[in-house]
Amino acid sequence: TALLVNIFERKSEARNPFFRVVELDDKTDDPAIWGKNFPMQYDAYKRTVDQSRTRYGGSEAIQRTPTEADPRSVVSQSRLEDDPRLKIMWAGYAFAVDFREERGHAYMLDDQTFTERQHVTKQPGTCLNCHASAYTIYNDLGKGDIFKGFEALNKMPYADARKLAKHPVACIDCHNPQTMELRVTRPAFIEGMKNYKESQGIKDYDVNKMATRQEMRSFVCGQCHDEYYFKGADKRLTYPWHKGLKADQMLVYYDAVGQKDWVHKETSAPLLKAQHPEFELWNQGIHSRSGVACADCHMPYTRVGALKISDHHVRSPLLNIANACQTCHRVPEAELKARAETIQDRTFFLRNIAMDALVDLINDIKVARKAGANDEQLTASLMAHRHGQFLLDFVEAENSTGFHAPQEAARLLGLAINYFRQGQNALRGVPGFTGMVASVPSADATTQTVMNLPMVSDSDTRKWVMAVPRAPESQPSPH
């Protein structure tokens, strides 16, 4: 009769989505309390502590000995160790000191607090917008006005702000506690979307009033998974979407406002760092265009008993292909994985070529400076460094390795390669500059590059997967 009970349970479950055990209000920041009403969502939410790797994503649990300064006993792998070229890329910026593969939401507060980047630069309170349950903090600081609270938080030193934060992103950051509807609680995203829509000719866009439910299933993620900068002395968190969401459109904006995030240690170019533009790249892809939301893949419906709930274990969809992809794509799991990885392999291939080009340019500018070149003589090369850097970093920092918009990612990398190599060419005009022989491709090397190409190996005409470019000692493994 075990079977019978089972079936009985199933039938009744379907009609009882939840018991309202506790009352939730706009001050309830503790997810454990929400979890009393929604135990299944809460259980899954807690599982964002899990760590496992995919070819390019997920994360790996690396043990470490906790110290007083950094009490974490587990971190994720260092991307700087994976690919030392990144240190050259970011020389002079905090990222060159510590940059790790990102992992589940459960870690966001700790990972921000204890990253060594905190020791290099004095970070502002702004950081907390995306690494903590910030909604109640805004409300408290702003006395009910989240925009006021936002401004206050931005201006605080990180250490002070940090004391106000209790949880990583929590239920209240995405949900209205009364209705459980999705809502946007982040002023920076509200402003960003307003600016972006204005560039499209739409005035006074209000994301919380005008977005559809399906849009909200991406917008709640877009609150944090975007490119940003800290504007002005008030360190206002700002999304650079005033000209559009494409990387090259952001570049136009950054040039127009004269933003620079740091000055490169070797070349002195005024540079821009791109960060996790998942929302923006996704926007350029066919999935977005077909109305497929972040939550469709990263929080797919999953059956718990007779209920279908949104899987609050937010993670790489490649760890959960059946639920994340097969609802829409009726093909075997292995094939879906191969499709995603083929896209990622191509992105990674071009990304590596662009990375080499960047390193060559940096070395060349160094040599030119040694030869006595001044900033004016280097202008063209430095601008090429700036522009290429942002475009390459945009794809590098974007965490899907091109999956969210495969052709667009490749377009940006192609453009970046052009900037870097043009930047090298621009040095010709510099008196005394001869360039390094090492960066000159010999016929052999050229052929070598070709010979190192991914080779297909499997048998079916239509089923080949591009292998990761062969990695000699000097090449990094995929992150």
Added chain:
Amino acid sequence: TALLVNIFERKSEARNPFFRVVELDDKTDDPAIWGKNFPMQYDAYKRTVDQSRTRYGGSEAIQRTPTEADPRSVVSQSRLEDDPRLKIMWAGYAFAVDFREERGHAYMLDDQTFTERQHVTKQPGTCLNCHASAYTIYNDLGKGDIFKGFEALNKMPYADARKLAKHPVACIDCHNPQTMELRVTRPAFIEGMKNYKESQGIKDYDVNKMATRQEMRSFVCGQCHDEYYFKGADKRLTYPWHKGLKADQMLVYYDAVGQKDWVHKETSAPLLKAQHPEFELWNQGIHSRSGVACADCHMPYTRVGALKISDHHVRSPLLNIANACQTCHRVPEAELKARAETIQDRTFFLRNIAMDALVDLINDIKVARKAGANDEQLTASLMAHRHGQFLLDFVEAENSTGFHAPQEAARLLGLAINYFRQGQNALRGVPGFTGMVASVPSADATTQTVMNLPMVSDSDTRKWVMAVPRAPESQPSPH
């Protein structure tokens, strides 16, 4: 028994969906005769004379005054006039003299016979393999052995071979006259697939015996829509698939066998021309991977009276979106068109950047030669010219403007840009070479490039289309 009778009737009907008016055999090359049995297919087949343009494809009917040398009164637009950079790209090769947008199958024999390319080089009979109904010619020349016939035809001078040809591609080139089954009649494709499959570890692949029906719906097109070269003194038509179907794999093959199609007039680089690799690029795309065949899009089923037939009016699917795309993609026609054009716009954007890079390299090598550089000093640049040329031309010559495999097309262009710009850098080592100032991007020009980026304009978050890069006087319009 009513049911039973019904079933029987159905079955016999089914085997005779048409009236067999005439008997067809392996010598019936005239499509008009086949048309007596299959009037609907024949009517559509004849409509390949239609000409209309899409943004990047189709073709435009351009009137001209017939001459004795070239009696055509209508041709399609000249690609060389659309984009003068192509003349620099192909300098010294017949393509720099006459190259037009390709049009419907009805024109293939005439367009080949009367292209000015015929006056520049003495072409071999090999050309006819893909521009005429060649099956009966092979049979005649080879006395029943199409491979013998193939070898004989290849070796003939074009003018002699031309006399044997009566029709453009006809029913008999794709169909078995007894069963109407699809079949491959082109030895070059049979050999090409055998070589390719061997590189995948499959021995003795025989396309006519081993392909599924769905595969044949692409293979009949793959008979002609591929990259090829004329091998050896016998001018054997050969598909360079021995290392794989990707462009860079073909490059490895061409380097290994030391093939060169021509020597560039300005640089003296030993170059390769790529031609219409639709079959190869399609193979890298998601449609191919999902089992979608050429015929699915280019000969979609169409309803004629009470029957459904394959539309033998082979043409751009963008002129026929309802049948070509909408059975699989339930979205509005305008949206499907926009999706395809977004892909094409991105490809065209990168293609133009690569084209500029190529022109810069050619100019630089010219300057270096003037400065007295010899071949040895130029080796690296010349190899870069060779490799980049093939990759850029591969995408340029492929007729879907990247649609058949969007990310792969962008990957190849990114690689090509890297070769060209590296080729310029390699000239640094050349004594006396200073380079041209014109090709140096000033900070302004760099920003300018960014400012010239496609700007989004429409309003819906998820519905924007990338506009074609703004085209100043000096830039070509899309072909």
Added chain:
Amino acid sequence: MVEGKPSKFGRKLIWVGLALSSLVIGVGAGVGGFTFVYAKGGSYMTNDPKACANCHVMTAQYDGWQKSSHHAVAVCNDCHTPHNFIGKWTTKALNGYHHSLAFTTQNFHEPIQIGPRNLEITENACRNCHADITQQIDHMAFAITAQSSPISCIHCHKNVGHME
């Protein structure tokens, strides 16, 4: 498989099916039988689409069917059971047994995906209703050989039964 000509595999299945159906339908007591009845395994015996949707796991397909082009012209069984008496009831019994068991033990792949056997049945259902219009594309002329085997309707018309 060409219409009306059960494959070897198909014929074997008919026998297995008959055996199983007697097992399922015939059993009056025991958990297996009770489960079947309680879970409305009997739904399989009617033609009413709502009956299929008795199992909540079929809801998505039911909803999809309601939005589909065939909503007015075909019910579940028109597409998911063979268009002949024996085949129809064998299939019902096989699927009924299998689905009840799967549902009760909750042991099945999600999302639910049509298997090769049921796919073939569905393909044949298409051909059965649409023989008139599809004969040109289905049977290329005179001979029926390996290569002239039909290409899948569902390759192009995936959405006709269940709008996505």
